[in-house]
Amino acid sequence: MPIKRLSVTAVRNLHPVTLYPSPRINIISGPNGSGKTSLLEAVHILGLARSFRSTRLQPVIQHEQEACTVFGEVILNSGQLCSMGITRTRQAEYQIRINGQAVRATAELAETLPLQLINPDSFRLLEGAPKQRRQYLDWGVFHVEHQFLAMWQRLQKSLKQRNSLLRRGRIERSAVMPWDLELVQASERIDDFRQAYLLRLKPAFERVLGQLIDLDGLTLSYYRGWDKERALGDVLDSQFARDLQIGHTQSGPQRADLRLRIKGLNAVDVLSRGQQKLVVCALKIAQGHLLKESGRHLDCIFLVDDLPSELDAQHRDALCTLLENLECQVFISCVDAHQLSNSWQQDTPRTMFHVEHGRIVQTE
Ligand SMILES: Nc1ncnc2c1ncn2[C@@H]1O[C@H](COP(=O)(O)OP(=O)(O)O)[C@@H](O)[C@H]1O
Numbered sequence: 001m002p003i004k005r006l007s008v009t010a011v012r013n014l015h016p017v018t019l020y021p022s023p024r025i026n027i028i029s030g031p032n033g034s035g036k037t038s039l040l041e042a043v044h045i046l047g048l049a050r051s052f053r054s055t056r057l058q059p060v061i062q063h064e065q066e067a068c069t070v071f072g073e074v075i076l077n078s079g080q081l082c083s084m085g086i087t088r089t090r091q092a093e094y095q096i097r098i099n100g101q102a103v104r105a106t107a108e109l110a111e112t113l114p115l116q117l118i119n120p121d122s123f124r125l126l127e128g129a130p131k132q133r134r135q136y137l138d139w140g141v142f143h144v145e146h147q148f149l150a151m152w153q154r155l156q157k158s159l160k161q162r163n164s165l166l167r168r169g170r171i172e173r174s175a176v177m178p179w180d181l182e183l184v185q186a187s188e189r190i191d192d193f194r195q196a197y198l199l200r201l202k203p204a205f206e207r208v209l210g211q212l213i214d215l216d217g218l219t220l221s222y223y224r225g226w227d228k229e230r231a232l233g234d235v236l237d238s239q240f241a242r243d244l245q246i247g248h249t250q251s252g253p254q255r256a257d258l259r260l261r262i263k264g265l266n267a268v269d270v271l272s273r274g275q276q277k278l279v280v281c282a283l284k285i286a287q288g289h290l291l292k293e294s295g296r297h298l299d300c301i302f303l304v305d306d307l308p309s310e311l312d313a314q315h316r317d318a319l320c321t322l323l324e325n326l327e328c329q330v331f332i333s334c335v336d337a338h339q340l341s342n343s344w345q346q347d348t349p350r351t352m353f354h355v356e357h358g359r360i361v362q363t364e
């Protein structure tokens with residue numbers, strides 16, 4: 001789903017601009033503070049209605065401007081063009097349009113424009129809280145399993161109701177039973193979806209990782225959020241007293257995690273920072289492959305920020321080759337365009353952009 005045309009207005013320091021990116025490799029070069037990350041941020045906003053740099057969009061709006069707008073024309077698998085636009089005002093109002101129609105759910109943006117981000121914070125996927133790994137896993141499940149979102153919403157609703165009853169305290173077991181039923185049903189489906197996805201993710205991840213780095217004994221496994229030998233209903237029964245005491249539900253898919261271990265130890269405790277980054281890159285590229293191989297044959301867009309400063313030349317080139325082999329659209333930033341000029345096959349379509357003081361010019 002490459003972006004054919006991208007217009008950005010009042011995002012950070014960027015001057016209003018319309019770009020015609022290559023459907024494959026786009027290299028964005030420029031000195032520190034010129035606006036490279038801001039351009040990647042604009043694409044991210046188009047696909048997810050949020051930034052990757054701040055939780056709120058307010059700081060993204062250019063100083064002294066009332067609103068920021070990102071507009072894109074995306075080529076769908078059918079060959080048709082889809083126009084997507086998002087405007088965010090200082091009053092926190094959003095306007096999202098797809099093909100001229102106002103839409104409310106950001107899931108529709110995400111569905112049209114699947115994005116993967118690789119940036120200096122990416123290693124946090126391994127180091128950070130389980131929530132980040134669940135989000136990673138669910139990104140994949142969401143894009144390949146149509147029913148996932150509805151199931152996820154059912155889970156959230158039943159959990160919210162159950163937890164609010166638990167917080168009241170002094171309730172009978174029977175008071176939460178109706179929600180338990182709903183919770184168990186949604187949880188089992190979500191767990192099935194996740195397990196099915198993981199079965200495909202594991203070999204894809206191992207294959208990609210093997211092309212980047214030799215990490216003997218690294219294993220990827222899935223923890224579903226409750227005892228793998230027991231039904232969730234039983235677990236909820238036996239944990240009720242404790243749930244009541246702490247005021248929330250301890251077990252369920254909301255506690256799921258992905259585990260990366262090496263020779264029985266936590267991968268983050270063993271691997272160097274650089275190795276962790278490569279593992280994260282392999283996880284993300286593997287998802288790109290699965291999306292392509294899924295029944296829907298979607299291509300995701302890779303946003304790769306500051307790659308050269310993160311990896312040595314050999315691994316940087318290996319990563320570029322993997323991205324190239326995915327045959328999807330890539331936006332990759334670097335300070336000096338020469339750092340990435342020899343990382344690609346001669347005939348891969350490539351467009352170069354240079355940024356200075358927020359002004360973006362296509363140079364090749
Ligand atoms: N809301 C804003 N309005 C105007 N300029 C901003 C805003 N937020 C950040 N900036 C500026 O935008 C510039 C570009 O930042 P960035 O895209 O991170 O640069 P690069 O990735 O090229 O190093 C920085 O100089 C920063 O001070």
Ligand SMILES: [Mg+2]
Nearest residue numbers: 036037038306
């Ligand atoms: Mg930057």
